[in-house]
Amino acid sequence: MPGPVLGELDRLVARGEGGAVLARTLAGRFPTVPGRGRGDSGVLDAARRLGAAVVTADERFQARLVAAGVPVLVPRDRTRLELRAG
Numbered sequence: 001m002p003g004p005v006l007g008e009l010d011r012l013v014a015r016g017e018g019g020a021v022l023a024r025t026l027a028g029r030f031p032t033v034p035g036r037g038r039g040d041s042g043v044l045d046a047a048r049r050l051g052a053a054v055v056t057a058d059e060r061f062q063a064r065l066v067a068a069g070v071p072v073l074v075p076r077d078r079t080r081l082e083l084r085a086g
Contacts, residue, residue: 001027001028001030001031001032002034002035002042002047003032003035003042003046004038004042004043005027005042006024006027006032007038008038008039009023009027034046040058040061040064043061044064044065044068047065048069053083054071054073055081056073057074057075065086066084068086069086071083071084
């Protein structure tokens with residue numbers, strides 16, 4: 001789990017955003033991977049260094065990831081993900 005994602009989840013928990021506590025708890029079960037930068041930039045950095053795919057519903061971030069050569073998994077419905085080659 002990229003460190004910047006954990007930081008973002010911590011901020012959402014502090015603001016009382018719905019679902020943030022569960023998301024942070026689940027994210028804490030995975031090893032933390034340092035990322036350079038905050039937010040999307042940190043996730044992009046970690047994915048490129050690790051050769052990892054990223055799961056996101058954010059269309060602008062999807063385009064940025066694909067342009068950088070990072071594979072993206074996009075939620076299609078409650079049970080399906082679509083792979084977009086990076």
